[in-house]
Amino acid sequence: MTAPASSDTILLIEDTPSLQMIYAAALGRAGFAVAACGTAAEGMAAFRRHKSTVVLLDLMLPDRSGLDVMHDLLAAQPQTRVIVITANGSINKAVEMMRAGAHEFLVKPFDDQRLIAAVENARKALRHSPADPKGPADSSVPAPFIGQSRAMRAVYAKIGSVARSMASVFITGESGTGKELCAEAVHQQSARAAGPFIALNCGAIPVDLLESEVFGHLRGSFTGAISDKLGAAAAADGGTLFLDEICEMDLNLQTKLLRFLQTSTITPVGATKPRKVDVRIICATNRNPLEEVRRGRFREDLYYRLHVVPIHLPPLRERDDDVNEIAERLVVQMAREEGRDFVGIAPRVRDLFRSLPWPGNVRQLINVLRNVVVLHDGPMVTADMLPPDLLGDRPVPVAHNGERPALTLGDLTGRTLAEIERIVIEDALIRHGDSIPRAARELDVSASTLYRKRDAWDKAKRPQ
Amino acid sequence: MPAIDPAILAQLFAMGGDSLRVALCAQLREDFTRLHGAVASADATEAARATHEVKGLAGTVGALRLAELARRLDSMGADLAAEARLVLVAGLRSEIDSVLQALTMTEGSICA
Numbered sequence: 091m092t093a094p095a096s097s098d099t100i101l102l103i104e105d106t107p108s109l110q111m112i113y114a115a116a117l118g119r120a121g122f123a124v125a126a127c128g129t130a131a132e133g134m135a136a137f138r139r140h141k142s143t144v145v146l147l148d149l150m151l152p153d154r155s156g157l158d159v160m161h162d163l164l165a166a167q168p169q170t171r172v173i174v175i176t177a178n179g180s181i182n183k184a185v186e187m188m189r190a191g192a193h194e195f196l197v198k199p200f201d202d203q204r205l206i207a208a209v210e211n212a213r214k215a216l217r218h219s220p221a222d223p224k225g226p227a228d229s230s231v232p233a234p235f236i237g238q239s240r241a242m243r244a245v246y247a248k249i250g251s252v253a254r255s256m257a258s259v260f261i262t263g264e265s266g267t268g269k270e271l272c273a274e275a276v277h278q279q280s281a282r283a284a285g286p287f288i289a290l291n292c293g294a295i296p297v298d299l300l301e302s303e304v305f306g307h308l309r310g311s312f313t314g315a316i317s318d319k320l321g322a323a324a325a326a327d328g329g330t331l332f333l334d335e336i337c338e339m340d341l342n343l344q345t346k347l348l349r350f351l352q353t354s355t356i357t358p359v360g361a362t363k364p365r366k367v368d369v370r371i372i373c374a375t376n377r378n379p380l381e382e383v384r385r386g387r388f389r390e391d392l393y394y395r396l397h398v399v400p401i402h403l404p405p406l407r408e409r410d411d412d413v414n415e416i417a418e419r420l421v422v423q424m425a426r427e428e429g430r431d432f433v434g435i436a437p438r439v440r441d442l443f444r445s446l447p448w449p450g451n452v453r454q455l456i457n458v459l460r461n462v463v464v465l466h467d468g469p470m471v472t473a474d475m476l477p478p479d480l481l482g483d484r485p486v487p488v489a490h491n492g493e494r495p496a497l498t499l500g501d502l503t504g505r506t507l508a509e510i511e512r513i514v515i516e517d518a519l520i521r522h523g524d525s526i527p528r529a530a531r532e533l534d535v536s537a538s539t540l541y542r543k544r545d546a547w548d549k550a551k552r553p554q
Numbered sequence: 555m556p557a558i559d560p561a562i563l564a565q566l567f568a569m570g571g572d573s574l575r576v577a578l579c580a581q582l583r584e585d586f587t588r589l590h591g592a593v594a595s596a597d598a599t600e601a602a603r604a605t606h607e608v609k610g611l612a613g614t615v616g617a618l619r620l621a622e623l624a625r626r627l628d629s630m631g632a633d634l635a636a637e638a639r640l641v642l643v644a645g646l647r648s649e650i651d652s653v654l655q656a657l658t659m660t661e662g663s664i665c666a
Contacts, residue, residue, distance in 0.1 A: 177606055202565075
């Protein structure tokens with residue numbers, strides 16, 4: 091097959107001649123110029139010749155693996171959209187391909203409409219892609235995330251890698267870890283950033299209404315349907331649909347969602363004709379999705395459709411000093427909002443924050459800080475400002491409650507007077523929940539003395 | 555159930571004119587004839603590869619019974635005992651024969 095030499099030429103690398111003929115005919119009929127090849131070597135030569143930006147690539151080629159070919163294609167021209175073609179049995183391989191940068195995968199057999207939709211989606215993504223796309227390993231912090239811990243840097247890199255693909259993203263993580271922020275970051279870095287981002291919490295909507303919320307309905311299709319309703323899937327056309335708490339979705343609706351993912355069409359409740367939409371799906375759960383599959387509460391085929399690129403968000407307690415970076419940033423922001431003059435977090439509170447388990451993660455931290463900023467004034471957040479129930483979560487008690495051994499003379503023997511003074515003051519501060527005024531009263535010194543001493547110790551700790 | 559679903563084949567033929575139909579019929583016969591031999595190859599890798607190819611091709615052209623047989627053989631793969639494998643391969647080849655017959659008849663009706 092001869093094709094015009096332009097980057098608009100769709101490159102088809104498929105080794106079964108009949109299938110090559112069928113796919114080329116379908117694409118040709120839809121108005122695409124096609125260069126068809128039967129081997130990896132021919133395909134790479136045609137790619138260099140045509141500089142194709144959309145490539146249909148069969149996974150099993152006679153001379154090389156599709157994965158290797160895709161690496162070469164993306165290395166030569168990173169903006170290339172590779173649509174992988176595979177048979178059912180190689181679904182795991184297809185997942186591997188998506189992770190390696192494939193734009194989409196098609197499972198044989200598929201009809202001409204599905205093929206054309208995939209190619210059109212790829213071309214649309216190219217039109218929306220930035221002139222200088224970020225590389226797959228870009229690990230800069232995507233807004234509005236805060237934190238540079240190793241665990242989060244890995245998450246940022248994954249967001250950067252997956253954003254340029256059409257692959258479904260499955261976000262897992264405890265409540266409050268920022269799953270929706272993650273979904274938004276993927277959307278914002280993708281070629282669809284100019285399109286809508288629609289978030290739907292499957293757990294917050296009654297089962298009876300969820301189908302209508304996702305796929306929409308026509309007026310009169312059921313009692314109470316007084317007007318046509320555009321569902322979330324249609325509202326997200328050209329953008330991203332984020333389905334939070336996906337494991338809460340009813341099994342019947344899961345079947346419809348699967349059909350939607352397979353055909354890219356939606357049929358609103360009460361409608362007879364399906365409508366084609368171009369939507370990228372990102373979903374999230376705070377459960378273990380595979381366990382939900384084992385328990386029969388989540389469809390296995392839907393799981394494999396959605397679980398193409400998993401992103402796990404670490405809990406706050408596993409994010410090193412991110413807790414303090416977030417707290418410092420938020421407390422200043424909240425102070426501005428509430429008309430307070432907080433400028434930061436006291437060193438003792440920083441230590442305390444690092445030691446807390448934070449079962450509610452960032453959401454809990456935000457609530458704690460809001461509580462402090464509303465009820466107190468600055469300039470620093472000190473331990474005595476923290477809500478008492480927060481201290482109850484501490485794994486290592488710092489208040490003198492009997493679990494912590496009292497200071498004995500043995501602790502002080504052999505130390506200098508300055509060291510003994512510091513040990514005694516710090517012990518008093520711990521027993522009083524880091525409250526300097528209360529510790530000062532017990533030690534019968536002025537609070538300013540303790541502030542001065544602590545500042546001196548902090549200064550001595552800091553690098554010169 | 556016919557060896558090839560006529561509705562699916564008709565959809566494929568509708569993508570072009572007579573020349574495409576004739577060329578596609580000829581190419582399908584050539585591919586299925588090649589695969590008829592390859593699925594019984596003594597080289598296990600070649601046989602597995604051919605079975606995988608049959609699965610994708612048969613499903614696309616509406617040879618649904620053949621696609622299912624190929625899917626079964628492809629998924630069981632190396633776990634099959636030699637004798638069971640022979641039985642399945644024989645069934646697969648017999649079904650490829652049926653598909654080839656159906657294609658010959660279709661080709662005849664196009665050219666008539």
